[in-house]
Amino acid sequence: MKRKLLFFFMFICSACAYSQPVIIAHRGDNKFAPENSIEAACIAWKNGLKFVECDIYETPAGMVCIHGKWELKSLAGCEKEIAQLTEEDLKTLNLANNKKWGGKFQTVRIPTLDQIMATVPADGTLVLEMKSYSQAYARKVDDARKAAGLKKEQILLISFDANAIKDFNSKYKGYKSLWLYSVRFENGKYIPTSDEAVKKCREIGAMGVNIGNSGLIGADYVYEVKKSGMKFYVWTVNSREEFMRLMNFGVDGITTDFGSDFTKTFAGLKRIKM
Numbered sequence: 001m002k003r004k005l006l007f008f009f010m011f012i013c014s015a016c017a018y019s020q021p022v023i024i025a026h027r028g029d030n031k032f033a034p035e036n037s038i039e040a041a042c043i044a045w046k047n048g049l050k051f052v053e054c055d056i057y058e059t060p061a062g063m064v065c066i067h068g069k070w071e072l073k074s075l076a077g078c079e080k081e082i083a084q085l086t087e088e089d090l091k092t093l094n095l096a097n098n099k100k101w102g103g104k105f106q107t108v109r110i111p112t113l114d115q116i117m118a119t120v121p122a123d124g125t126l127v128l129e130m131k132s133y134s135q136a137y138a139r140k141v142d143d144a145r146k147a148a149g150l151k152k153e154q155i156l157l158i159s160f161d162a163n164a165i166k167d168f169n170s171k172y173k174g175y176k177s178l179w180l181y182s183v184r185f186e187n188g189k190y191i192p193t194s195d196e197a198v199k200k201c202r203e204i205g206a207m208g209v210n211i212g213n214s215g216l217i218g219a220d221y222v223y224e225v226k227k228s229g230m231k232f233y234v235w236t237v238n239s240r241e242e243f244m245r246l247m248n249f250g251v252d253g254i255t256t257d258f259g260s261d262f263t264k265t266f267a268g269l270k271r272i273k274m
Contacts, residue, residue: 020269021251024051024127025259026236027067032260034075034095036065038111041119047260051156051253052120053127056113056141059085063113063140067131074098076110083132085110113141117148127156127255129180133164138171152176162204169205178233179204182212183221190216194224207231210253214246222249240265 028040029047036054044052055067059082072078072085076093090112096105120126130137145155157177159165165177179201184191192200197209208231211217217234225232235255237243243254243262247269256262 020266021233021247022051022253023049023259023262023266024053024233024235024253024255025049026053026255026257027055028052029259030257033105034098034101034108036067036111037095037108038115038119039105039108041116044259045119045121045124048263049259050123051125051127052259053129053158053255054116055129055131057082057085057131058134058137058140059083059132061085061087061090061112063144064090065111065113065116113144114147117144117150120148120150120154125154125156126150127158130157130159130161130164130168133159133161133167135167137164138168141168142172158210162200162206165206166204177204177206178208178210178231179206180210180212180235183216184213185216190221194221194228198225198228198230201230208233208252210235210255212236214242217246217249219249222246222251226250226252 025044027035028037029044029049030040032043033039041052041054054065056063057066064085066082069082072080072082072093075095075098077097078089078093080089090110093110095108095110117126128141145152152174153176155175157165157168157175158180160180162179165179169175169177181192201208209225210233212235214234214237222232231252232250233253233255234246234251237246237254237256238258243256243266246254
C-alpha cells in the first residue's frame, strides 16, 4: 500500500513537467456559432484551437455533421429524424433560424463530413465522434480524409460503441481512437473500474479513454489508467475550477463548450506541483 501511494504521489508531482492538456472545442466553438457547423469549426481554428470535435451521422444525404437523432427540430425547425435527411434538406435547412442566434447569421447549413474536413488546418486535429456506424462507415471516413488531404494522425476517432472502434481499427491502421463512456461510482468503486477500462481499450485498439461525468473522477482513477500507458481525456468541462482540477490530475485532453475562452485563460499555464 505504501509503495502504491509513493508511486501515486510521484505521478502527481511529475505532472508539472507536462504541458497543459489539449483543449477540444465541443461541436466547434458553439458559443459563437451554431454547433457542428462550418462556421463553428472555422471560428475555433481561427481562435487558436488545435482540436475540434464533431458528430458524424451516416444518412441518405451522405455523412453529415449533427449530434442527435431528433435534433433537426431544435436546430432548424424540421420534424424529420436524422436518418430521413435528404440532399435537398442540406440545401434548404437553416441552422441560423434558431432564435438563439438572433439574426447574427443569415444562413448556416448542415455540413457534410467532406466540408468539415476541408476546414482542418495543417496543424489541426478533427475529433470525430462516430454516431451511426455501418460496414461502410470506415471507408467513407477514410475516403473523405484522403479527399481533404489530411493525414491519419489528424483524425481522432471517438465512440461509445466499442465494437465500432474495433471494426474501424481492424480495417484501417494508423488512426487514433478513444473509447467514450460515462463513469459511475457505486459501492465504493468506479464502474467501469480502471482495469476494466484499460482491458477494453486494448481489446478494441483504442489509445485511451474519453470520459463523461468528470466530476466523479478522482486522481486515483486517472493514475490507474495512465500508468498502463493509456491516454485520459474527459468531456464536457465548462467550469474553470473543474478544468484546473482535472489538469492537475494529469488528464491529456479536455472537451469544452468554451474552447476559445479556455485557450486564452489557460495559455501557458502549467500543472500545479503537489
